[in-house]
Amino acid sequence: QVQLVESGGGLVQDGDSLTLSCTESRRAGRIYVMAWFRQAVGKGREFVAGINRSGVNKEYSGSATGRFTVSRDKGKNTVYLRMNMVKPEDTAVYYCAASDEFISRDSGEYEFWGQGTQVTVSA
Secondary structure, X not given: XXXXXXXXXXXXXXXXXXXXXXXXXXXXXXXXXXXXXXXXXXXXXXXEEEEOOOOOOEEEOOOOOOOEEEEEEHHHOEEXXXXXXXXXXXXXXXXXXXXXXXXXXXXXXXXXXXXXXXEEEEO
């Protein structure tokens, strides 16, 4: 079983930066494709960014492109989401997710999820 624990959320102001972290407990010898999703109040869960096993291939949503950066440190079993120039519309609960397949923008393709971390951006 894979457990994912997110951290780094909080209250920030419009234009600030913050970094979310997701630490995974890894089954021996197994590395997963990882992704970040977010869910705002009253909305569905949406893809933000994904990173493949090697950390070379990355994908971003349109709103994240140019502002957010996903990365991973395999030695620390941790995936990061660096969020720059945040906006009030970035306010949401952010989840990390793990897949044994490939980067997908479909949340249904991910087998394991963290509990989420709240990011609130004030205007």
